[in-house]
Amino acid sequence: MSTHTPDIKRLFEPRAVAVIGASLDPNKIGYKIVQNIVTNGYVGKVFPINPKGGEILGLRVYPSVHDIPDEIDVALVVVPAKAVFQTVQECAAHGVKFVPIISSGFSEVGNLEEERKIVAYAREHGMRVLGPNIFGLYSVTPSLNASFGPRDIPKGNVAIVTQSGALGVAMIGKAAAESMGLSAIISVGNKADIDEADLLEYLVPHRETRVILMYIEGVKNGARLVQVLKRASKEKPVIVIKAGRSRRGAIAAASHTGSLAGATEVFDAIMRQCGVLRASSIQEAFNWCKFLAISVLPQGAETVIITNGGGIGVIATDACETYSVELYDDLQILEKIFAPLTPEFGSTKNPIDLTGQATAEHYNRALEAARHSETIHAVLALYCETALFDVASFEPMIEGNFHAFQEAGKPVVFSALGGEKVEQLTEMLRRRGVPIFADVTEAVACLGALYTHYRYRSQPEELSQTLEIDTKAIERVLEAARREHRAFLLAHEAQQLLRIAHIPVPKSAIARTLDEAVRSADEIGYPVVLKVVSRDILHKSDVGGVALDLGNPQEVADAYGAILHNCRAYKPNAVIDGIEVSQQVASGMQIIIGARRDPSFGPILMVGLGGIYVEVMKDVSFRALPIGRQDAIDMLKELKSYPLLLGVRGEEKRDIDMVIDVLLRVGSLLLASEQISDIEINPLIVYEHGRGSVAVDARVLLA
């Protein structure tokens, strides 16, 4: 027994595999898995296990895992749910490293207790659990098909991680039908232990894997997933299909794999932050996988569209904007390159229109010119069927150019719209790995996915800026709240926390007597605000516990008396800790900044323009923490209301640097103490450029 965590490589490349619950009945899953392992030519040893013993497909069946003479890396569990725990105990005793639990009947049907017990036991004994509620796994390196899915899995470079088993099995079929080879497909089911992040640890450095596709319904340990995804997307494209995005979809997902879908906006923002490519349908995901697994990366952004029809060129141009593909627009250079190759009535503007008179030879010459041009980095070649179409010339033209472009290190995508003959050609070329689509929008979307990945890779690696914060000082502030069993900080405590993080707050002091109040007001400078400090009075302004715009000592004195009177009238027994005297801040632009621990993604940061913009327009942006300076800038730029910060209608630019600084500090503050669960500054008043900002009000909740 060991509490050492096994290397995830042994899950994908086990030296020996056991199937616990192996069956002689060909209709049973316990037979199917053994059969798939054997027929797929797995390179390691296979041990079927069943108390009845006997032989399956020529393999000796062992009565129990104890009877196996070898060390077992992976023991697939196919016994009924109620027998799983005992099986896991036996595996642990035998030193098994990974137990993929095929069986269902756990958290997805509400049986969370049993699932937790199994995982806890496994982890205590140095063993890891895949699933439960899965179809198994396929891994190309050891030729292992340990699943009850289809027997024939095409070998290739796409790895699939799926939270839905049924979908995974069907995707294997679809992959075969579309000639999309797989390097791995693995079902994570209820994700009771092993999750996507664990699997990525293997798949990211895995040489045979060029693209990773994940079907996700919910995320549990998102903080780690974010870290792993950020690194992964620098290495290879990661495509995610997220289900449970709608309110009803989330409910359906919860009843399916027992996972919380989480807020869609947060998920979307964080996936973008991680450089993940988001596919909106299964077909789109497959298109991207196939293309990204084969295409070279571009050397730059300048894309040219070559077409024989103006209409299809316009549709492609629109799609380029939708999918963020940049079109080359140096008209002089374009004319120089393409004028000799373009017929009368054609166009050398991008799209290059070869007109309806274009033959395969016209395309050949235009593509060759684009391939040789140093200023063109990628090409979209579109074709509308005309009477001049013939398979005999278009087939070699398209295939030849594809390979020539690949060799030249330039991405190219084709689209051909037409009848039966065109469709057959397209189908045939697709099977041979040529990126060609009947629908032009799909072709552009593929190039868009490649460019999204390319841009993320090309970004300089940004170091996250977690600022040094005096954690002992924080501890002292939290201590008081803990002592009083409060799950929130009082206003002055929250302010104190912000001061520790060097976030500017209004000057203030707590007065316990009238004299102290007037003295503090004199020190701070008029006008001042008075506010009661009491944990017993929550809505302070509603009960007359706040007084604004006090311009002199007399007004302060009057307000002091009135506040005490009002509060005592409202709640005679209220414990009043004092009256806070603070600087009345000048008006400015209102920003809201929040940091909290998301149930899916852990620490996240939010920013929005204050008031109405957040409440009505929902104009906010999110990031997973920690972030760097550029992330903070990007967060602000994502806001639709960002121009307000830059200054519109002749207003001066706001102190954006200061907002960025506060964003980084609020993020660092949340990370500085596990005990803080929620920080919200609302509003942060932001002044003109160079004049800073001030956090007027802050709410801090404790874990």
Next chain:
Amino acid sequence: MSTHTPDIKRLFEPRAVAVIGASLDPNKIGYKIVQNIVTNGYVGKVFPINPKGGEILGLRVYPSVHDIPDEIDVALVVVPAKAVFQTVQECAAHGVKFVPIISSGFSEVGNLEEERKIVAYAREHGMRVLGPNIFGLYSVTPSLNASFGPRDIPKGNVAIVTQSGALGVAMIGKAAAESMGLSAIISVGNKADIDEADLLEYLVPHRETRVILMYIEGVKNGARLVQVLKRASKEKPVIVIKAGRSRRGAIAAASHTGSLAGATEVFDAIMRQCGVLRASSIQEAFNWCKFLAISVLPQGAETVIITNGGGIGVIATDACETYSVELYDDLQILEKIFAPLTPEFGSTKNPIDLTGQATAEHYNRALEAARHSETIHAVLALYCETALFDVASFEPMIEGNFHAFQEAGKPVVFSALGGEKVEQLTEMLRRRGVPIFADVTEAVACLGALYTHYRYRSQPEELSQTLEIDTKAIERVLEAARREHRAFLLAHEAQQLLRIAHIPVPKSAIARTLDEAVRSADEIGYPVVLKVVSRDILHKSDVGGVALDLGNPQEVADAYGAILHNCRAYKPNAVIDGIEVSQQVASGMQIIIGARRDPSFGPILMVGLGGIYVEVMKDVSFRALPIGRQDAIDMLKELKSYPLLLGVRGEEKRDIDMVIDVLLRVGSLLLASEQISDIEINPLIVYEHGRGSVAVDARVLLA
């Protein structure tokens, strides 16, 4: 010669057709068209025309249109651009009704002059022009294929109108490959005369046409198109692919068919107003056409998803939200219907999960139950391939259920994800007209299109409310501007215009002396605002021509002097018509309302929340005029900032009825005079519910 406009029916159902420029050379378009007409079995008479005479495909070739003994409804023109005008003259002389001009070389290459000349001549002589720059037309009723596109066009119920010829030709091929039958396909090219609206006049009542698909790059006479589309969408689904949506796409479209793409937001809003279905790709448009041409209309909104995989069910649920398909959620009734048919571990919540154990028989029973239930109006049946799949049972199950649902008057769509066998089945069923898709998102999108159409049809017909306005009074106001050759109204004139339309404006008067100013201020009530009235001073506040918040006669007197002084200092020669004294309006919510003549769509109306919301958040909505009350309400509801009108943060609801009233009045005002090109009220101050609104400032431009 007649100036009577011929019935559009004669374009689609001509009794005799001439092909001017018919050729003996099989490689020429002039041969191809004759060949297509002949081989397609056109029921009318065909007259090839070529000065050389002779015979083509057994038909006598006439030297000129004059030599034809019969009346000609349609004369297709295939001669070079420079010979077209003369040909059109000859056609007119012979009483031809329609001249589809196949030839290119007109406005699409900048030769607008010649195109206009041709159309003007044709219209003067009671003849209409289709094109130029087109591939021709196909019309099922007379079996007429007068195009140079593919020879074999599958007969059916989808009519296509396309602005791009090349795309149209390729779409014919694709229609054949997808077994999508056409009732017509017609190329409008440069739309120099006949446009979509003209063609819809025929296609909407046309019995064989069940769905209309239009590829549009730009709209010219949009006002009429709106009227026709509104009616059309009540009769049958109209699907539009709009190209030239992006900035670059619009440029590409302009150089393609010489048409302006127009503002995307306006186009989108108006198409929604007309009940048009917007497809985002060619493939999507084809999917919808095929489905809508065959499917029955639903009797209600309650949709049920039946699936064998949770994951695919969640994806479908999300897609239902995206495509506005409502999911039935009476859990008790669902359980009653489906519990007896759902295995253990399945779900009777919607999606109904039959689990991976489901066979064709399980589906059969669940579908039958859904079909018999009166509370279920439509079904999405999804399938993920499992080991239990076999073509022999699934093929009849799917096809049988489709036909049973059709007979029961309930829409059903299928989706099947899996390998080669599943794909073959899907392909085979598609060819037989069964709505089944490999991708679940495409299946949901089809049902969404059906429901969008269904909802539009089900809306009560709304009468547009164009209010009676005293046009003579308007005329008097505009007269002054015309006399002075101004293209805009002065502020007090604009205000006068609003008064005529009964739009509330601040009380005001023009003072020409100090005494008059003070007297007016007394009458209006303090505080008042003073503003210089002068066509020579545009930015009045910048030069000190405005004074606000004047509380008594003395302040009015001081301000009067200061304004005159400032304006004379700024521009000594400025003609000053007087000083406007007006009520200073109380603050409230700011709304912007605009009405203008859009170059594409004619009179349109716009509304948004004022200031920042319009400028930065671009939160505005549009409608083509005239509109009804419900349209005005919908315009406001489309605004993201609409909750502000309803009242947030404890604020009172605003006087929304008054905003609706002003919207209707501004729309009516624009329609009341052709001479007004642009009206903008900014701001309209809106008070609490019941307290009305006031148009503080208005800008009016003249045509």
